Amino acid sequence: EDFLRAIDESMKSYAIGDMVKGIVVQIDRDGVLLDIGSKMEAFIPMKEISARRVFDVYDILSIGQMVQANIIRLDEEGQYILSMKEAEVISLWDQVEAIWNSDEKVVSGEITKIVKGGMIVDIGVRAFLPSSQSHINKDADFTTFVGQTVEAKIIQFERYKGNIVISRKALIENDLKQEKMIHFGKLKEGLAYKGTVSGINNFGIFVSLGLVSGLVHKSKMGKWTPEQFTVGHEIDVEILEVDFDKDRLSLAFKG
Known part of the structure; x- marks a missing residue:
């Protein structure tokens, strides 16, 4: 009697919601029996095996495998009913939350x-x-x-x-912004580059140098005026100023 009492006291007890680990001892069409160290082997119903569709339970479980599951209830016979699906979902949410952070x-x-x-x-x-x-x-x-x-x-x-x-x-x-900043950092003041006219207004023209664009003010066009340019026209420009804080280029037309 003392021996049985000692065994009984050594058995683990859990609460609903606890996450437990156990060893798979039986697999059948109804579900899985798991040894979690309690008086009675715990049971995982087939529908609680995974959050994803499972065509063959043997693809993800085998006898002797250690798995983690969540206790979802206690049946009338005192057997713990577990859910690997719930444990899996909690783990997946933890992973996504870590990515969010x-x-x-x-x-x-x-x-x-x-x-x-x-x-x-x-x-x-x-x-x-x-x-x-x-x-x-x-x-x-x-x-x-x-x-x-x-x-x-x-x-x-x-x-x-x-x-x-x-x-x-x-x-x-975000990827384009990073590429743009890398490209922006390679541009040097005082050097000449080929660019393409991307916009025209009454105070100058905008010129694309690939991932970044700059303004040629009409005061930096020599004898030319904005109206003499056409969008898509390739021209030579000199970089007068690179403003990293405002992500802005000031250019001069090299006619």
């Missing part, structure tokens, strides 16, 4: 569904990609993108509302 905030996932106003993307958990943030032509057939993998930046994260909004537009614009 990082500097890059970049995730990737598969477009699974087209909904009003945008797309649903599986990034481990469900995320919403608004059409306005997709960087896809508004006249495109969005259904053709289902099944494709996209990379995007998290722009809104509300864990306890289950709300994640992502943006391809923000990611692409």
Whole structure:
């Protein structure tokens, strides 16, 4: 009797909501039995195996495997009922939250569904990609993108509302901005470059030097006037000033 009492006292007890680890001891069509050190082996129903669709449970579980699960209830016989799915979802949310708290905030996932106003993307958990943030032509057939993998930046994260909004537009614009700054840093005052006229107004012309553009004020055109230039015309310019703080170039026409 003392021996049985000692064994009984050595058994672990848990509360609903606890995360536990255990060893798989049996797998059948109803679910999985898990040894978690309690009086009775815990049970994971088949529907609680994974948050993702599972065609064959043996693809993800095997006898003797150590797994982590969440206690979701205690049945009338005192057996712990567990959910690997819930534990998996918690872990996935933890991972996405860590990305949200990082500097890059970049995730990737598969477009699974087209909904009003945008797309649903599986990034481990469900995320919403608004059409306005997709960087896809508004006249495109969005259904053709289902099944494709996209990379995007998290722009809104509300864990306890289950709300994640992502943006391809923000990611692409950020990449372009970084490339632009690298290109901007290579430009030197006093040197001549070839550029393309990208805009014309009454006080000068704008000239594109690739990823960056600058202004040739009409006072820096010599005998020329803005009206004598055409958009798309290739010209030679000299960089007079590079203003890194304002991201601005001042140019002179080299006719």
